[in-house]
Amino acid sequence: MSFLGDMRVLYSLAFASKRGKTHAERLEKFYGAQAGDYDDFRRRLLKGRRELFRSIPGPKGGTWIDMGGGTGSNLENLGGRIKSLKSATVVDLSPSLLSVAQRRFKDHGWRNVYAVEADATTYQPPEPVDVVTFSYSLTMIPDWFAAIDHARTMLKPGGTIGVVDFYVARKHPSENRKRHPYAARVFWPAWFSIDNVVPSPDHLPYLQRRFECASVSEHRGKIPYLFGLKAPYYQFLGKKVQ
Numbered sequence: 001m002s003f004l005g006d007m008r009v010l011y012s013l014a015f016a017s018k019r020g021k022t023h024a025e026r027l028e029k030f031y032g033a034q035a036g037d038y039d040d041f042r043r044r045l046l047k048g049r050r051e052l053f054r055s056i057p058g059p060k061g062g063t064w065i066d067m068g069g070g071t072g073s074n075l076e077n078l079g080g081r082i083k084s085l086k087s088a089t090v091v092d093l094s095p096s097l098l099s100v101a102q103r104r105f106k107d108h109g110w111r112n113v114y115a116v117e118a119d120a121t122t123y124q125p126p127e128p129v130d131v132v133t134f135s136y137s138l139t140m141i142p143d144w145f146a147a148i149d150h151a152r153t154m155l156k157p158g159g160t161i162g163v164v165d166f167y168v169a170r171k172h173p174s175e176n177r178k179r180h181p182y183a184a185r186v187f188w189p190a191w192f193s194i195d196n197v198v199p200s201p202d203h204l205p206y207l208q209r210r211f212e213c214a215s216v217s218e219h220r221g222k223i224p225y226l227f228g229l230k231a232p233y234y235q236f237l238g239k240k241v242q
């Protein structure tokens with residue numbers, strides 16, 4: 001952990017311009033200045049990624065796409081399993097984060113892992129895939145409906161989707177889902193919106209509608225430098241059934 005790195009990231013989060021004509025331009029403005037410090041800070045901010053990626057069975061000879069995969073750090077959670085995949089592909093719209101990913105893949109000597117600059121709502125894989133993951137990316141994708149629908153289209157029948165992300169509960173959540181107080185339902189969307197992150201009450205219900213639920217869990221995680229505050233996040237694993 002580097003204090004100076006943290007300060008650079010906090011400056012970007014709070015003050016850097018996130019403006020641009022397109023979604024891709026806005027993302028690159030935001031991430032360009034902090035790509036080098038991204039992993040260290042996000043390790044403490046983006047909770048539940050390691051558990052989710054470790055829990056997904058990567059089928060031998062299978063294909064895995066990490067949508068909005070940024071620097072590709074999540075793939076390290078696959079450990080030795082990564083070599084038994086046919087391919088793993090990180091799809092992202094930020095060239096700065098993808099260049100960190102490319103360096104990482106080269107350092108690991110992974111020859112079956114790719115970094116592709118493309119939009120998660122339209123990227124076309126060469127063949128249907130076994131696993132699609134979204135790690136804290138759905139909340140940054142404006143047309144997240146399209147991203148989820150597109151993931152379903154890309155998956156083979158029986159394929160797995162894994163999602164971990166911030167969210168807020170609906171005012172009247174369905175049975176078995178957690179309730180969040182009014183203050184949390186108002187504060188977190190307002191706070192995250194500074195960085196074009198949209199924690200939604202609808203992501204999880206829509207995932208449950210589109211996929212057969214294999215497991216779902218809801219948690220709260222500490223935010224660096226927001227002492228005492230914990231942001232709600234969920235982990236979802238689903239299967240594509242016809």
Ligand SMILES: C[S@@+](CC[C@H](N)C(=O)[O-])C[C@H]1O[C@@H](n2cnc3c(N)ncnc32)[C@H](O)[C@@H]1O
Pocket residue numbers: 023027031042046049067068069070071073074091092093094097118119120121134135136137140141142
């Ligand atoms: C909070 S970061 C998470 C990155 C990574 N998944 C992780 O866990 O560290 C959100 C990522 O989503 C990417 N992203 C946002 N919208 C996207 C889109 N429409 N298509 C592809 N990537 C997108 C951003 O560039 C960024 O890398």
